[in-house]
Amino acid sequence: MKSADIIVVGAGAAGLTAAIYAASSGSRVLVLERTDKAGKKILMSGGTRCNVLPVVMSLSDYHTDSSPNLLRRIFKSWSVAACKDWFQHDLGLPLACEADTNKWFPVSNQARDVRDVLVNKLISTGAQILYNKHVTALKKDEQTQNWFISTEDGLKYSTHAVIWASGGLSVPTIGTDGSGHRVLKETGISITPTYPALTPLTGPHPGTDNLAGISLNVKLTAAANASSREGFLFTHKGFSGPAVLDASHHVTRYVQQENTTASQKPELSVNWSGDSEQVWITRFATGKGTVRSVIRDYLPNRLTDALLSDEPIADKRAAECSRTDRTRLIQKLTRFTLPWTGHEGYRKAEVTGGGVPLESIDTATMAHKQDPSLFLCGEIIDVFGRIGGFNFYWAWVSGRLAGLSAGRLSR
Ligand SMILES: Cc1cc2nc3c(=O)[nH]c(=O)nc-3n(C[C@H](O)[C@H](O)[C@H](O)COP(=O)(O)OP(=O)(O)OC[C@H]3O[C@@H](n4cnc5c(N)ncnc54)[C@H](O)[C@@H]3O)c2cc1C
Known part of the structure; x- marks a missing residue:
């Protein structure tokens, strides 16, 4: 059985960010990704240009059935400006502002560059990504306090902390068909009904x-x-x-x-x-x-x-x-x-509404209130934004906070 200090489930925008920040604490981080590539949605985003961030944001750009105050607390952890600096200076990705739409894109206009800087940074921290690892079960051994994760190929992994970043149900053909929701539900996590959003x-x-x-x-x-x-x-x-x-x-x-x-x-x-x-x-x-x-x-x-x-x-x-x-x-x-x-449903939806309610998450750490060693981030949570880079901003912010908190826990 392979083990790591922290296991991240899902190598999308939120999972990659979480893994980078978790690994920055010196923890051994392993990412399990269901498909053969990281960040498939990043690659297809913004008409393959990737609208990385909005220029400005306010809470009214987002939808959740949870309390907006909880959302405000999470966004307070990382401003748009600080997140933009991270991309430009830490990851080395120059961004350009599209003035008429108030959106940030990579100067290259290539979504691939966004995905690549995240994966390269992750690898440089010593974290590992395993592809074609479809997580099908998550269990905690109450005696050892270890988590055990099973994948479809019959393998098992153990860890002290889990970051759950399996995304939503939109575009199910590329790995996001709600299997992550099913596994979480089987673990006893409540999830509010989901619905397609940003769909024609x-x-x-x-x-x-x-x-x-x-x-x-x-x-x-x-x-x-x-x-x-x-x-x-x-x-x-x-x-x-x-x-x-x-x-x-x-x-x-x-x-x-x-x-x-x-x-x-x-x-x-x-x-x-x-x-x-x-x-x-x-x-x-x-x-x-x-x-x-x-x-x-x-x-x-x-x-x-x-x-x-x-x-x-x-x-x-x-x-x-x-x-x-x-x-x-x-x-x-x-x-x-x-x-x-x-x-046109989830097939064409850019995001998913509903999911894990913010009320069940500690907004200071992104840990689930049911277990302080289970962290959540990204689209799996009941939050989505309007068109304009707001959804990636949510993925980067929640991913960073989950990664930092998991890193602190496992040190
Ligand atoms: C066509 C399109 C264009 C978009 N354009 C933009 C844009 O320009 N700007 C913007 O802000 N937002 C955009 N979005 C929304 C944005 O892509 C999402 O908000 C964002 O990708 C969510 O990040 P995430 O990491 O939470 O989920 P995802 O990026 O979906 O990542 C989840 C990952 O988990 C993996 N996974 C799922 N289940 C399992 C499992 N059981 N085991 C292991 N791995 C699993 C998946 O394969 C996937 O890699 C767009 C979305 C679409 C569909």
Whole structure:
């Protein structure tokens, strides 16, 4: 049986960071990774550019059913600026800020470089990664206080401390299918129901044509929260882009609970150009051309035609519209109810909502309250952020804190 002071389960963003910090204490660290590669999600992230961090963050960029105060305490352990310095100076990865989106990317625009600096740093600390090690069981021997970990290939490992970083259920084909959740549950750890988040929605497009490929910046309102202007994309099956992805958990949670609770169907309301009703009233009142030509000045032609497909006044002079017609049109332009019918699930989700509640974690150490030698970090916990580097920031922060704490425990 192989043994180590600390065993990290999962070599994703959180697990790699945790292992680096755990090894910095001088502990013998072993990482068990289910697949044949570390950081597969890092490699596919940000359209293979990897949005490493946001420029600024606030708690409102995150979702959890746990107390936001607990989340605040964990984020206090490492600021965005300090985390950025770690990447640039300790790991040697130059970052560049994309000013219009407030996101940090590697200067090389290569997600592979992010993954490689983490793995290289890990190896340089003397830690070891074993690949194709699917962890299927976790047990504690109460007499020796040792943890025993079993892998699918029939091998066993023993350790004093475990860092659990098996991720969520999104993109199950690359190793994150919830097997980590199952093992934890069998160990007696409570996990709140999970749901796909940051996933595209399905539904018909306005008008009669399929608008796939059209992208624009919209303001989207969900659960009374209006977004700032964000990307919206018509896909073959429905809708995507940051504005839709950020709101998608309202839909996925509703669909999941539909048969069990009387919760109201979430309404996603789209303002196509982001302009106010008053702005459109002025545009129509002063517009020289037809309704269609006035709208086409602000929206893509194909979308304009789709929105006007059942409009009898589409080719009338804008300035001559009656108040009733104008009000109806402006409602379509500023408060269009997105006709979603479903979502694309974990297969396309960037992250997972739900998981281990923060209430069951000591926020000073990331240890589970049930056992001070079991640490958790990353997507397995009931926390996710919106699009913009917020999810990796959570993985780096929680991974670092778990690694430092496990290192202190095993010294
Ligand atoms: C397409 C896509 C693009 C994204 N882009 C961004 C972005 O640009 N910026 C951003 O902030 N976030 C992005 N995200 C989200 C981000 O990738 C995740 O938040 C982050 O990877 C979570 O890190 P983690 O270490 O907790 O989990 P993961 O990165 O999923 O790592 C978990 C690891 O554990 C392993 N594992 C699972 N079960 C077991 C087991 N039983 N035994 C052993 N090993 C196991 C898995 O194989 C995996 O390697 C993106 C996600 C996707 C899917």
